[in-house]
Amino acid sequence: MSTEHASSKRAYYTVFLVLLVCTYVTWQIAYFDLGPLNTLAALAIAVFKATLVVLFFMHARSSPRLTWIVIAAGLFWLGILLVLTLSDYLTRLWT
Amino acid sequence: MPDQPAAVLHEHFAHQFESLDHQKEVSLLGMWVFLVTEILFFGGLFLTYTVYRHMYPSAFAAASHELIVWAGTLNTAVLITSSLTMALAVAAAQAGQRRALMAFLAVTMALGCVFLGVKAFEYYTEYVERHIPGHGFQFEAEYAQPAQIFFSLYFMMTGLHALHMIIGLGVMAVMFWLSWRGTITSEYSSPIEISGLYWHFVDIVWIFLFPLLYLVGRHVH
Amino acid sequence: MTTTTAPARHYINDGYGIRSWLLTRDHKRIALLYLAGVTFFFFIGGAFAVLIRLELATPAGDLVSDETYNKLFTMHGVMMVFFFLIPAIPAVLGNFLVPIMIGAKDLAFPKVNLASWYIYMLGGLFTLYALVSGGVDTGWTFYTPFSTVSSTTNVIPTALGIFITGFSSILTGLNFIVTIHRMRAPGMTWSRLPLFLWSMYATSLINVLGTPVLAITLLLVAAERVFRFGFFDPALGGDPVLFQHLFWFYSHPAVYVMVLPAMGVVSELVAAGCRKPVFGYSFVAVASLSIAVLGFLVWGHHMFVAGVSVYSALIFSILSFLVAIPSAIKVFNWTATMYRGSVSWETPMLYAYGFIGLFTIGGLTGLFLAAVGLDVHVTDTYFIIAHFHYIMVGGTIMAYLGGLHFWWPKLSGRLYNEGLAKLSAGIIFAGFNLTFFPQFVLGYLGMPRRYHAYPPEFQVLNVLSSAGASILGLGYLIPMAYLMWSLRYGRTAGANPWGAVGLEWTTSSPPPTENFAETPTVTWKPYDYEHAVAGAEGHSA
Numbered sequence: 001m002s003t004e005h006a007s008s009k010r011a012y013y014t015v016f017l018v019l020l021v022c023t024y025v026t027w028q029i030a031y032f033d034l035g036p037l038n039t040l041a042a043l044a045i046a047v048f049k050a051t052l053v054v055l056f057f058m059h060a061r062s063s064p065r066l067t068w069i070v071i072a073a074g075l076f077w078l079g080i081l082l083v084l085t086l087s088d089y090l091t092r093l094w095t
Numbered sequence: 096m097p098d099q100p101a102a103v104l105h106e107h108f109a110h111q112f113e114s115l116d117h118q119k120e121v122s123l124l125g126m127w128v129f130l131v132t133e134i135l136f137f138g139g140l141f142l143t144y145t146v147y148r149h150m151y152p153s154a155f156a157a158a159s160h161e162l163i164v165w166a167g168t169l170n171t172a173v174l175i176t177s178s179l180t181m182a183l184a185v186a187a188a189q190a191g192q193r194r195a196l197m198a199f200l201a202v203t204m205a206l207g208c209v210f211l212g213v214k215a216f217e218y219y220t221e222y223v224e225r226h227i228p229g230h231g232f233q234f235e236a237e238y239a240q241p242a243q244i245f246f247s248l249y250f251m252m253t254g255l256h257a258l259h260m261i262i263g264l265g266v267m268a269v270m271f272w273l274s275w276r277g278t279i280t281s282e283y284s285s286p287i288e289i290s291g292l293y294w295h296f297v298d299i300v301w302i303f304l305f306p307l308l309y310l311v312g313r314h315v316h
Numbered sequence: 317m318t319t320t321t322a323p324a325r326h327y328i329n330d331g332y333g334i335r336s337w338l339l340t341r342d343h344k345r346i347a348l349l350y351l352a353g354v355t356f357f358f359f360i361g362g363a364f365a366v367l368i369r370l371e372l373a374t375p376a377g378d379l380v381s382d383e384t385y386n387k388l389f390t391m392h393g394v395m396m397v398f399f400f401l402i403p404a405i406p407a408v409l410g411n412f413l414v415p416i417m418i419g420a421k422d423l424a425f426p427k428v429n430l431a432s433w434y435i436y437m438l439g440g441l442f443t444l445y446a447l448v449s450g451g452v453d454t455g456w457t458f459y460t461p462f463s464t465v466s467s468t469t470n471v472i473p474t475a476l477g478i479f480i481t482g483f484s485s486i487l488t489g490l491n492f493i494v495t496i497h498r499m500r501a502p503g504m505t506w507s508r509l510p511l512f513l514w515s516m517y518a519t520s521l522i523n524v525l526g527t528p529v530l531a532i533t534l535l536l537v538a539a540e541r542v543f544r545f546g547f548f549d550p551a552l553g554g555d556p557v558l559f560q561h562l563f564w565f566y567s568h569p570a571v572y573v574m575v576l577p578a579m580g581v582v583s584e585l586v587a588a589g590c591r592k593p594v595f596g597y598s599f600v601a602v603a604s605l606s607i608a609v610l611g612f613l614v615w616g617h618h619m620f621v622a623g624v625s626v627y628s629a630l631i632f633s634i635l636s637f638l639v640a641i642p643s644a645i646k647v648f649n650w651t652a653t654m655y656r657g658s659v660s661w662e663t664p665m666l667y668a669y670g671f672i673g674l675f676t677i678g679g680l681t682g683l684f685l686a687a688v689g690l691d692v693h694v695t696d697t698y699f700i701i702a703h704f705h706y707i708m709v710g711g712t713i714m715a716y717l718g719g720l721h722f723w724w725p726k727l728s729g730r731l732y733n734e735g736l737a738k739l740s741a742g743i744i745f746a747g748f749n750l751t752f753f754p755q756f757v758l759g760y761l762g763m764p765r766r767y768h769a770y771p772p773e774f775q776v777l778n779v780l781s782s783a784g785a786s787i788l789g790l791g792y793l794i795p796m797a798y799l800m801w802s803l804r805y806g807r808t809a810g811a812n813p814w815g816a817v818g819l820e821w822t823t824s825s826p827p828p829t830e831n832f833a834e835t836p837t838v839t840w841k842p843y844d845y846e847h848a849v850a851g852a853e854g855h856s857a
Contacts, residue, residue, distance in 0.1 A: 066497060073521075073525070074525075077525045077612065080612055080613065081529065081565055084613065084615075084616070084628075084631075084632075085558075085561045085562075085565070087625075087627070087628045087631055088557070088561065088616070088624045088625050088628035089625075091625040091627040091628055092624075092625040094625065094627060
């Protein structure tokens, strides 16, 4: 029992440090001109951070499969909202 | 089937469940489903942001420049730390460590207050610089209209996020009180876990708000 | 004929006094609280409909001013959509039946269920306040920038009222999803679930995934009105079409929230009314889920003339054709169920057959509208109004009434007067078609919607429609009377007056608070009429 707790606590601290490092990187990388990659990098790092929080802090790793499906459904539906709406905005100027 | 005796009558056991474990599992699932609704709720704002950033990229960059980057970065670190302490609070609850639980909850709440304090400072600065949308709004003429849209989004998104933080603080206060009363035990730690899920979600929203609001086109000048 | 006696202790007499009702956690009592609420709001929405049809009986705009007329159709839409059609079947029949049909003692979160009712009533009363203190004139669709900039009416209280009520849908949906996943009795596998539950599950998915977007959209409208943000105001660099994307992302799936539960009811009615399993059970179940998912992919068909990109319109058009397929599968399967079934003509079944016919007409006209080329001619005309009323009224309301009649003996322990019930069903069917069929013609001929005056050549059809509306209104009043009368004077129902198969028919009428004396273990297929004990006990009062 205590080793389980100790290892999960170690995981928490590790994830915490990684999250701080990622925050620092996000901040610093913004000052370099990478063109469209700026936004992509910022979002990619944000997604990575969020994934860590979900997997470790929110215990998704040890949650039942149904929890995974619920999370996936939420993200997928957000995707529908964004993609189908942008299908209008991104094609308005097409001839 | 659970191997707890049928007469497990923990005072917080609800009769429609088979066991405390069943109750905890179902309650956690309920919170996850609720968080999905929150994803879609904030999602509408993220969509609005995406559309207008696509329409007015330069104005968004110019407006984003006006935000206080160190405050945003600091707040990101503050929230990440509060997620750590929240996770440690849950671990303490599951291990039945009442004092550690209360300590971690208190630190989490303190960090939440720090976040709100920094936010208040930022809002005040934006007020002074006349970046609050409406009659008094001022911005360089070339980008004034879309910059106002940016700031409208900024206030809506961070405002709604702050509201969720405040609700989170309320929830944590209740959790603190329950821990203090001894209601939370290693057997019955689900309220802490469920509240923790909510708190982490609020953190995740900020993780996305930070680069999208504060770091647009920062490489310019 | 055997005499039946009501059980000594059941959920209605298990605790007296107003506190035992207003603080109840029993899903069955909460269902009745909702029944009161939705009925109240239905008649308010109906009153607005009466005024609308009264105005439209003559071509001149002579009953009310154009501004008042705008308020009439707005409030009619708001009341009917948000406070009747969306909650009715899920919150009344769903709340009552979901735990019983899966063999559970209650929903997963009973206190949340009660909170849902209070939130619903709070939102409704908020909106009612907005109504009596001046009304709203934006249409239930709140299009911008009129709603955010120009309208001088009570947009914000109405938007907030709907916002509040939205949480009721979200929490009920959450409750149903978790309950159906995790609270089923032993042996109640997914493939043994009654189709009503598949529909409630699919509906709950929509409620949980779609309503939050409406919530944020209404908040944005209110914020824009208060703070002049400019998200949807072209004068400030905003795009009004963005509002429409956000609004319809919810409001199109919302129509499936309105029709999926109705389809679930119809599946139950057809199975019981034909004493046969529903043909193609798994297809119907999967069709329910498909409608829920596909329903989220088609919202742009409300915006073909709004200024969206033509490529986007094409995508939405194709997807809108696709979403008709699962609905069609259901209609085919219900029809196939009736084939060589022991078809009954009792009131609930009459409503079910009415649904099948009228929903088919409404649904087919939806296909006309999915075609961009046709839609641009009939959009914003009475063709659209007829289309959605065929589905909402000819479909959902008929199914709701059918379900209410079918399960009335279960929830009240009483039988209603079958003669009056059949009469009402006939009046409703006749009144409905007289009201709305002329509107298809009117729309096709070009009469626009949301106008309080029209050219004289449209009068005959409008008069027919208004006449139909009065008949329809009468038709709705009669069940109110005999159902309430039955509560006091109706014959005792007994556990299974229809001889139907389903867990709800194995417990007493009304059921005990904990639903079952012992948690059942399910070992039979759904609609297992082959092995069911024969014998409806007869039920004419």
